[in-house]
Amino acid sequence: MAALREYVAKNxxxxxxxxxxxxxxxxxxxxxxxxxxxxxxxxxxxxxxSLATVYRTMKLLTDCGLANPHRFGERQTVYEPSETGEEHxxxxxxxxxxxxxxxxxxxxxxxxxxxxxxxxxELTSHRMELYGRCVRANCENKKx
Amino acid sequence: MAALREYVAKNxxxxxxxxxxxxxxxxxxxxxxxxxxxxxxxxxxxxxxSLATVYRTMKLLTDCGLANPHRFGERQTVYEPSETGEEHxxxxxxxxxxxxxxxxxxxxxxxxxxxxxxxxxELTSHRMELYGRCVRANCENKKx
DNA sequence: ATTAATGCAAAAGTTTTGCATCGTT
DNA sequence: AACGATGCAAAACTTTTGCATTAAT
Numbered sequence: 001m002a003a004l005r006e007y008v009a010k011n012x013x014x015x016x017x018x019x020x021x022x023x024x025x026x027x028x029x030x031x032x033x034x035x036x037x038x039x040x041x042x043x044x045x046x047x048x049x050s051l052a053t054v055y056r057t058m059k060l061l062t063d064c065g066l067a068n069p070h071r072f073g074e075r076q077t078v079y080e081p082s083e084t085g086e087e088h089x090x091x092x093x094x095x096x097x098x099x100x101x102x103x104x105x106x107x108x109x110x111x112x113x114x115x116x117x118x119x120x121x122e123l124t125s126h127r128m129e130l131y132g133r134c135v136r137a138n139c140e141n142k143k144x
Numbered sequence: 145m146a147a148l149r150e151y152v153a154k155n156x157x158x159x160x161x162x163x164x165x166x167x168x169x170x171x172x173x174x175x176x177x178x179x180x181x182x183x184x185x186x187x188x189x190x191x192x193x194s195l196a197t198v199y200r201t202m203k204l205l206t207d208c209g210l211a212n213p214h215r216f217g218e219r220q221t222v223y224e225p226s227e228t229g230e231e232h233x234x235x236x237x238x239x240x241x242x243x244x245x246x247x248x249x250x251x252x253x254x255x256x257x258x259x260x261x262x263x264x265x266e267l268t269s270h271r272m273e274l275y276g277r278c279v280r281a282n283c284e285n286k287k288x
Numbered sequence: 289a290t291t292a293a294t295g296c297a298a299a300a301g302t303t304t305t306g307c308a309t310c311g312t313t
Numbered sequence: 314a315a316c317g318a319t320g321c322a323a324a325a326c327t328t329t330t331g332c333a334t335t336a337a338t
Contacts, residue, residue, distance in 0.1 A: 014312050050320045071215035101263045119245045121276035128272045132265035158337045194295045
């Protein structure tokens with residue numbers, strides 16, 4: 001939030017109440033929110049905000065490194081607050097119902113370091129996405 | 145290809161020359177092809193094929209488990225032939241020199257299945273990318 | 289002969305953009 | 314006052330669908 005203010009100031013941009021509100025809603029939210037979902041929540045507080053502004057603000061947040069857009073299986077782009085290292089997690093996505101689960105596995109993290117070392121690299125970051133299908137009973141949208 | 149014929153027969157569908165051509169082009173291609181790109185290649189052989197048919201065929205291939213749709217960073221969905229396990233690999237990328245190394249680690253594969261099961265999903269594919277930097281001596285383009 | 293598949297065009301859905309106006313600096 | 318941001322509507326794109334026609338079974 002402060003980081004956004006800073007970035008905006010540093011780049012000759014303007015800190016509007018829409019940006020403030022959208023950022024606030026975004027950071028308060030549990031992550032994985034689409035522009036449409038963000039708009040809905042934003043409009044609870046200011047019904048005049050437009051979808052275009054949400055998109056423009058999310059692009060801004062992405063540019064300052066505060067948000068990361070993801071396109072998993074779904075139609076829409078969802079945005080996630082940037083990870084601060086501690087809170088890192090990976091994703092597992094159901095291709096039928098589109099739900100996204102998060103997971104963290106310490107063993108994977110260790111193996112990654114080992115693999116990197118084996119290839120003579122020092123790891124800076126990584127990305128791991130598992131795609132699958134909910135077993136029948138659990139899936140919210142089994143297609144057949 | 146034979147698998148497609150089988151699936152089609154088993155489900156009372158029809159094995160059309162469009163489906164045959166699209167599947168052929170898809171499997172020949174190096175993966176990561178969008179519907180638009182597939183259409184372009186398909187039309188080199190049959191200029192009458194429509195984009196709708198490409199989409200419909202890719203959905204069919206997805207349903208029989210021969211293709212997997214992915215939405216990475218891009219606008220469009222890209223399709224990848226299903227991995228057969230043996231030939232699967234992940235990537236580790238040096239952010240300095242840009243070299244991409246491939247690796248495969250059986251432990252990671254096992255953990256992935258375990259994680260998927262824990263969340264009630266059956267894994268169809270995954271993507272894992274490690275980003276790092278070559279240690280000085282190895283790097284072809286160390287920047288600092 | 290049946291009935292699924294195709295091509296086309298229209299529709300649906302998501303994201304971007306042009307422009308007049310508004311609000312921050 | 315200057316100029317970036319906003320809201321709106323339209324445009325741009327990707328993907329899906331309705332329908333008359335074609336083709337595989």
